[in-house]
Amino acid sequence: MSTQTAPALVLKSGPEAKAFLAEVDAMAATQVEACYQCGKCSGGCPLSYAMDYQPRQIMRLVQMGLREEALRSRTIWICATCYTCTARCPRDIDIAGVMDALRVKALRRGLRPAERNVGVFHQVFLDYVRCLGRSYELGLMLVYKLRTLRLTEDLLLGLKMFKRGKLAVRPEASRGRDEVLAIFREAAAGDAGAAAGGATGGTGAEAAGPAGGTRSGEAKGGGAR
Amino acid sequence: MTEEPLRYAYYPGCSLHSTAREYDLSMKVVARAAGVELLEIPDWNCCGASSAHVTDPFLGFALPGRVLALAEEMGLDVVAPCAACYGRLAAAREEAARHPDYVRRLEKATGRRLSGSSRVWNVLEWLSQERVSAAVREALKRPLEGLAVAPYYGCLLVRPPKVTRFDDPERPVTMDRILETIGAVPVDFAFKTECCGASLGISRTDLVSELSGRILAAAADAGAEAVAVACPLCQTNLDSRQEAAGLRQGRTFDLPVYYITQLVGLALGASARELGLGRHLVDAMSLLREKKLA
């Protein structure tokens, strides 16, 4: 939970508080305002025990326009997108989709994911996809371990997998990788557009953030450096 | 129904070329035995897995979108054995209908058109369709009698239900039926569709061990001797984290985690080698030998 110094959480009463809700709704193509806080999402979430905010509370943060709390939460990075919440929500809110929207917004904003390792993982994963058109599991593991300085964790496991031929030594590249690179570039360009003009995804609120957040499509958006 | 052989665009995805080679092998064994042609999509690319859609919505759409476009060029439906790939492809097909601007941007970047004409099949749908299951029934050589298997569906085969439109998201039965077809005993358990932790398998191993442990415990307590899966990530998490999961649960698990296609292949008489059964971390052979199935 966020640490609280003021005697009460001051809720913004101006129209800007609604903007965040509208942006998230638009990005996730859902209606977070429908949430009536029943907690069915969080009761069924296999990872809610490890989250700082329950998924239900994330919905509440979005409803109340508490952008910072939502985007800086660990919850959005711990969510494994299993869609249990979405499948069960009695108000038919795509809660997993909202988590996606918040992660994208956090990255566009240049925020470092509150779960650093998760951010690094996604970033390294996408780096390989961007270069090769395909992922490269051995490389992914090695670079991830280097970047997170978790060199010994899973060393034995990695060796075992390697011995059973589960980790291909040589990366495999897709012959379509030029097109894949073009997709990454288009994503980056689109982000820039979204940040500048307020296109489909969200209005320009993120543009105001540091870094303009336009580089996510270039796979550097993990922002974990 | 035509008598032409069933043909599918085959999208193995990255895992089936590395950690899940045995899934790829067994897919092909089953397809051959069932008389189905799997034509691997040329120049396929990674679907982006969860990393793409958490990073950028267009990226999350366009990577699987390109794969779908390639399948459309082949004029075939896609079968995607990896549940995560299946989920991304199915989602991209939905998004294409909702976001014409995404489709335009994909075309701009790749020069490829996407109309949504190719349907996406997951491995369970593909195996349980009438012609394939009939062929399997006919070619059955070694029914897996007495093998108690917990069918573990995980997340992305059944969720989100509005995208997958496949089976009951809470109590799916397709894999249970397939196991019955090959003579095995499906073990109903309460964690069939609970999440194993998915891609947190590398970044938050503690969480994955916990989640996988709950699933394995439920399966073992229900009397399962093995687990069947239809997803490389599920297999990796349940198989490679089994020891750690046992530690967290204060018990020892010894549950081989098979791909459903390995079990079908086995029942069709394929050899352990053909099915890559030696590639598992939790010994996959002892149980089969014990049951005189390999």
Place this chain on the structure above:
Amino acid sequence: MKRVGVFLCWCGSNIAGTVDVSRVAEKVRLLPGVVYVEENKYTCSEPGQASIMKAIKEHDLERVVVASCSPRLHEPTFRRTLEAAGMNPYHLEMANIREHCSWVHTDREEATAKAFDIVRMAVAKALRNEALQPGRISIEKKALVLGGGIAGIQAALDIADAGHQVILVEREPTIGGRMAQFDKTFPTLDCSSCILTPKMVDCAKHPNITLYTYSELEKVEGYIGNFNVTIRKKARGVDEALCTGCGLCQTKCPVKVDSEFDVGVGKRKAIYTPFPQAVPNKPVIDKENCRYHKTGKCRICERVCEAKAIRFDQEDTIFEEKVGAIVVATGFDLFDLEAYGEYGYGLYPDVISSLQFERLINASGPTEGKIRRPSDQEVPQSVAFVLCVGSRDDQKGVSYCSRACCMYSVKHATQYREKVKDGRAFVFYMDIRTPGKAYEEFYRRSSVDYGVEYIRGRPSKIYQKGKKLVVRAEDTLLGRPVEVEVDMVVLAPAMVPKHDAARMAQTLGVSYDGYGFLNEAHPKLRPVETNTAGIYLAGACQGPKDIPDTVAQASAAGAKVVALFSQDELTTEPMVARVDEALCSGCLWCKPVCPYKAIEAKTVTERVAGRTVTREVASVNVGLCQGCGACTVACRDGAMNLAGYTNDQVLAEVDDLLADLRPACGQR
């Protein structure tokens, strides 16, 4: 030209907040025929109506236009005003500038322009309005009540007590309905049977009530005051006149099946009365399970029956009745709990429904009131009660609140704690809704005096672990996921329309909502009437209700029927279709489009060029016609006209609206 007075209503700020009424008034003043214009803050109020009457006299008005709300709301009001001023009430024309304008627009300029258009059209039509005279029809002072639950029983008794004949038709072998299944009623915890069964007996004994159980409505024809209904009395397999209700047949019958009355937690025989206090206390033979019907052998019941009342070959009888009014009290069904795979109903025997729990705690239920869980007949030491299963769920259930579940679950938890002293009762809820007299106090007592524990969170999953059931939820007040292990789970299912509610509505010719609940004529002001005159609603067929509300509505429906029957004749709406026989070609396209079956062919004889010829023309039964106008649209000859909405009058409105556009068209 007729002298028209126009009365523009502000409706407080409802209209004036969006429409500049004064500007509309200025423009209306200039319309041809308009000799008087007035604005009122509330035209429907007493001073508003008085002002209309005054203006009629002072300005010799011949037509009146009221620009206010929907005619569905206040047309009858203003017609009475005109009548009181000595004017034919059908010289009124309503211009709806509220629902059709101010409520649905935000732009003041555009709304004001539109309001003027609506008013000018009304003026154009009013100029052509004609005096209409209502007709008169007789009333058959006998009522049909459909459904013998507490709603039907109450309505039937109220009507019968007022001295009118009532036919009470019930589908099941006994009257009593859902309430007969309940143990106790909230918030007083008085015994359900003790307050219901005397009423059931009253029904059976009342000289004015004829009871048809095990019977169904087949067909309804006619109209208010004059319905012809067809009823099928299903074969009971038992001669009711001979049967003494001794029950020996039930004791001896060798076939045991799940009891519908006990919702699967108890058994019954193939010849049975649903429960010992059934009214009538005459059994029926369930042919699907009867051994004799299935195998041709057995006939034990026949042998043991001293009254010789068994009739295996009895057939359904079908008969007709003429009634003046119908009260629909067909009740509700429960939501199919298996739609929630995550709760395990149907998979785990100890996950049961609230109605099953009701049978388990009922002293006359299968366990004689001892709470034993189905799987092993042990007394559960902990029970979880889950609210809103199906209710308030846009994705898997129904969007509405079922209104009674909070209170009966509070009751269940209280009763459980009363019976199992050391047991723990957990209620998983989202909101405990207690909007009734003494309800909140009952809820408070449940936790303070009975120790019921409330957890605010909608459970996400229920699964079996050994002999226990694990309920997973978030305690939303703690903000943490919780797991509770219990011995039994009771799910409170949504109340949903009867499975065949839509078919019933179509048989009756009344409307129903998207769920299948029957529609009242107005949600606030006409809550027990339907849009079909002479048909009234009582109880949960109209929407989820608890017993107090059901009984109140049933008595209201009864009062409506009694009020109807207090007259000897009924005036009929004169706005009905009329055929100009000279124009009618007899094609009868109008006949199939009429939803009220009000059009028939008739043969007319005329002299044409000196010869006598006969031909077919359409003919409207004004008793049945509801004035919907569908036939006028279908008529190719323009022979069909709806009084009060003639082709001429409607086209006058259109012409007036297009008048401004015409030059523009001409220039093209």
